[in-house]
Structure formats: C-alpha cells, structure tokens
Amino acid sequence: MLFTADHDEARRALQKFIAAEINPHVDEWEDAGIFPAHELFKKLGSLGFLGLNKPVDYGGQGLDYSYALMMAEELGAIRCGAIPMAIGVQTDMATPALARFGSDEVRKEFLAPAIAGDYVACIGVSEPGAGSDVASIKTAARSDGDDYVINGGKMWITNGAQADFICLLANTSDGPVHRNKSLICVPMKTKGVQVARKLDKMGMRSSDTAQIFFDDVRVPKRNRIGAEGEGFTYQMMQFQEERLWAAAACLKAHEVIIDETIEYTRNRKAFGRSILDNQVVHFKLAEMQTEVELLRALTYRAAEALIAGEDVTRLATMAKLKAGRLGRELTDACLQYWGGMGFMNETPVSRAYRDTRLASIGGGADEVMLTILCKMMGTLPGLAKRGDA
Numbered sequence: 001m002l003f004t005a006d007h008d009e010a011r012r013a014l015q016k017f018i019a020a021e022i023n024p025h026v027d028e029w030e031d032a033g034i035f036p037a038h039e040l041f042k043k044l045g046s047l048g049f050l051g052l053n054k055p056v057d058y059g060g061q062g063l064d065y066s067y068a069l070m071m072a073e074e075l076g077a078i079r080c081g082a083i084p085m086a087i088g089v090q091t092d093m094a095t096p097a098l099a100r101f102g103s104d105e106v107r108k109e110f111l112a113p114a115i116a117g118d119y120v121a122c123i124g125v126s127e128p129g130a131g132s133d134v135a136s137i138k139t140a141a142r143s144d145g146d147d148y149v150i151n152g153g154k155m156w157i158t159n160g161a162q163a164d165f166i167c168l169l170a171n172t173s174d175g176p177v178h179r180n181k182s183l184i185c186v187p188m189k190t191k192g193v194q195v196a197r198k199l200d201k202m203g204m205r206s207s208d209t210a211q212i213f214f215d216d217v218r219v220p221k222r223n224r225i226g227a228e229g230e231g232f233t234y235q236m237m238q239f240q241e242e243r244l245w246a247a248a249a250c251l252k253a254h255e256v257i258i259d260e261t262i263e264y265t266r267n268r269k270a271f272g273r274s275i276l277d278n279q280v281v282h283f284k285l286a287e288m289q290t291e292v293e294l295l296r297a298l299t300y301r302a303a304e305a306l307i308a309g310e311d312v313t314r315l316a317t318m319a320k321l322k323a324g325r326l327g328r329e330l331t332d333a334c335l336q337y338w339g340g341m342g343f344m345n346e347t348p349v350s351r352a353y354r355d356t357r358l359a360s361i362g363g364g365a366d367e368v369m370l371t372i373l374c375k376m377m378g379t380l381p382g383l384a385k386r387g388d389a
C-alpha cells in the first residue's frame with residue numbers, strides 16, 4: 001500500500017481532530033454509556049471524513065479505498081473501541097451498499113446527509129433469532145402497492161438508539177432464502193419503529209447498541225437499495241468492507257496498547273528489576289508487535305485487491321478472523337503484565353481487553369469466518385454460498 005503526501009495530510013488532520021475533539025471526552029462518554037453522535041458526526045462530516053471514498057455527487061470525496069483504510073487505521077488512536085466502531089458503522093457498514101447500488105433518489109435522501117454528518121446511520125441485519133445465520137432472518141417487508149409494510153425486529157444494532165435511518169435487511173418475498181431479501185432505508189422516525197431498549201454491554205461502553213422492533217412500518221418502495229431480492233448478495237458484499245474495516249481499525253489500537261505496556265512494565269519493579277526486564281515479557285511483546293505487522297500486511301493486501309476491483313471475500317475473511325484472534329491474545333497478554341492495575345477499569349489495557357473481545361463475534365463470529373474459508377478451500381461440502389454473517 002503506497003500512501004502519498006495527500007494521505008499523510010488527511011491523516012494529520014484526523015489525528016488533530018481525535019486529540020482535540022474525541023479523546024478528551026472518551027472517559028465521560030464511556031461512563032455515560034453513550035456519546036453525542038450527531039454532534040461528533042457533524043464535525044467529522046464537515047471535514048470530509050464521513051465520505052472519503054463516497055461519490056462526489058452526494059458530497060463524498062470520491063477517493064479510492066486507500067483513504068478509507070488510512071482512516072480506519074488512524075481511528076485506532078481513539079482511547080476506546082466504541083467511538084471508532086460507531087464511526088465505522090456510518091462509513092463502512094451501513095452505507096457501502098447504498099453508495100454502490102442505491103438509486104439517485106435514495107442516495108440523495110439518505111447517503112448525502114450521512115456523508116455530511118446530518119444523519120446517523122445504522123445497519124440492521126442481526127435479529128434475536130438469527131445472527132450468524134443471516135439467511136434465516138424473519139423480519140418481513142410485505143408489498144402493498146408502492147409501499148412495503150415491515151414487521152419484525154433487529155438486535156444488537158450499533159448506533160441504533162441515535163440513528164436517523166436504518167439500512168434494514170428484510171425478506172421481501174417467500175422465495176429461496178438467498179434471493180428473497182432486500183436492503184431498505186427506513187427512517188427511524190417512521191410510525192411503528194420502536195427502539196425497545198439500549199443494551200448494557202461488557203465493552204464498547206460508549207457505543208449505543210439497541211434492540212429495535214418494527215410494527216406495521218410503512219415505507220415507500222423507492223427506499224429500497226438496488227434490485228428487489230438482491231439484498232442478501234448486497235449485504236454479503238457490504239460485509240467485506242465491514243470486515244476489512246474491523247481488521248484495519250485494530251492495528252494502531254493494538255500498537256498503542258503494546259507501547260503503553262512497555263512503558264508501564266519498564267517503570268514497575270519486582271524482584272529487583274523492571275517487569276519488562278524479564279525475557280518472557282519483552283519476547284512476548286516483540287512477538288505481538290510482529291503479529292500486528294503481519295495483520296497489517298494482510299489487511300493492506302486485501303485493500304489493494306479491493307481497489308483493483310477484485311473479490312476480497314477470502315482476504316477480508318482471513319483478516320477479520322486474525323484480527324479477532326490477535327486482539328484476544330494481545331490484550332490478554334498485555335493485561336497480564338499490568339498485574340492488579342490491569343484488572344482496574346481505570347487502565348486503558350482493561351478497556352482494550354473488554355472492547356477487543358467483540359472482534360471475534362460482531363460482523364460474523366470467528367467460526368463463521370472459518371466456515372467461509374473452508375467453503376472457499378473446498379474442504380466443506382458445497383460451494384461458497386457467501387451465506388453467513
């Protein structure tokens with residue numbers, strides 16, 4: 001991946017923004033269990049950061065994916081996982097399909113304000129009864145003249161308590177499960193949309209995660225993204241950007257934790273020397289740094305393939321799997337070297353340990369990543385159906 005002076009300039013602007021507008025508030029937002037999404041997104045949107053690789057016609061910067069990658073990586077400087085995730089949902093999880101397949105009308109109505117930071121977006125795939133097995137979702141959008149009437153419910157929806165619209169995956173017919181779904185933009189203020197509860201989580205505390213019900217929610221069919229029945233395919237494509245984002249966003253965050261662990265263990269003494277002065281400790285940290293660099297190489301390779309227009313399912317799946325596994329190993333190892341302080345909520349390593357745990361579950365669990373890879377390797381019966389979250 002070749003980053004240019006333009007990337008560096010954008011990177012510096014983002015670093016400045018994070019240092020001035022985000023990090024000073026993170027502790028307060030984590031305690032509150034929510035952050036001011038509209039306020040923050042408006043500022044990010046004004047700087048162009050919510051549409052780096054989105055079409056210029058809708059207010060985006062029209063740049064290639066390398067800029068989105070740079071941004072995802074740089075968000076790792078934020079002192080929690082929740083705010084990067086909320087931003088990532090807006091840019092790389094809830095809007096890629098809309099940007100690529102949405103009609104001019106639907107993009108004007110939903111994409112343009114999401115890029116400007118006037119709308120907060122969320123993505124509604126998972127349901128109480130269907131997470132890994134996306135094909136089995138039950139939320140239905142029944143055709144009624146020029147409208148859909150939606151009934152069902154979504155679970156664990158990031159940004160769900162503050163969102164202005166949800167990019168909703170729903171069944172629009174009774175046909176085969178991979179051909180009966182559509183992605184539909186549903187304004188959250190529509191009658192019948194109910195944010196039932198904001199969920200209490202072990203990590204990602206400042207990100208709001210909601211359970212949402214849809215009770216006879218009527219939306220015009222023009223709110224559908226692309227062709228009817230293609231929603232499953234669009235979502236599987238959209239997942240590739242989500243998974244690449246998840247891998248990129250953990251790189252810098254991991255390095256920060258390693259650096260802080262070096263600092264802490266250098267200053268902490270036991271048995272007449274610093275904790276860091278034990279070979280088992282500094283060897284482990286060197287190994288973790290090497291693993292982060294390997295993950296970076298894989299993630300960049302996948303990003304290059306994406307820019308070249310190739311199908312990145314295999315590489316993005318591997319990167320997401322590795323990101324989840326490495327996050328658990330790295331934060332666990334680092335926390336151990338912080339000893340009792342590692343167990344305290346006040347230390348960054350403890351927050352990282354809790355936040356990072358999600359990477360092996362959200363956006364498709366590790367086992368789902370392995371299933372996709374096995375299908376692609378031909379070690380599981382049947383071709384890769386790309387049918388798993």
Ligand SMILES: Cc1cc2nc3c(=O)[nH]c(=O)nc-3n(C[C@H](O)[C@H](O)[C@H](O)COP(=O)(O)OP(=O)(O)OC[C@H]3O[C@@H](n4cnc5c(N)ncnc54)[C@H](O)[C@@H]3O)c2cc1C
Pocket residue numbers: 089122123124125126129130131132133155156157158159201204209358361362363364365366367368371389
């Ligand atoms: C904080 C948070 C934020 C989220 N944000 C969103 C969001 O914005 N939008 C959205 O749509 N969803 C969101 N999710 C949901 C997330 O994507 C799902 O939780 C995830 O896909 C797993 O689904 P599940 O929880 O139903 O697990 P299940 O499908 O019930 O699976 C449970 C476990 O079983 C194992 N498993 C599953 N399948 C297999 C298999 N084939 N072989 C072996 N083991 C298997 C895995 O270990 C998995 O973790 C979020 C979740 C969390 C926790």
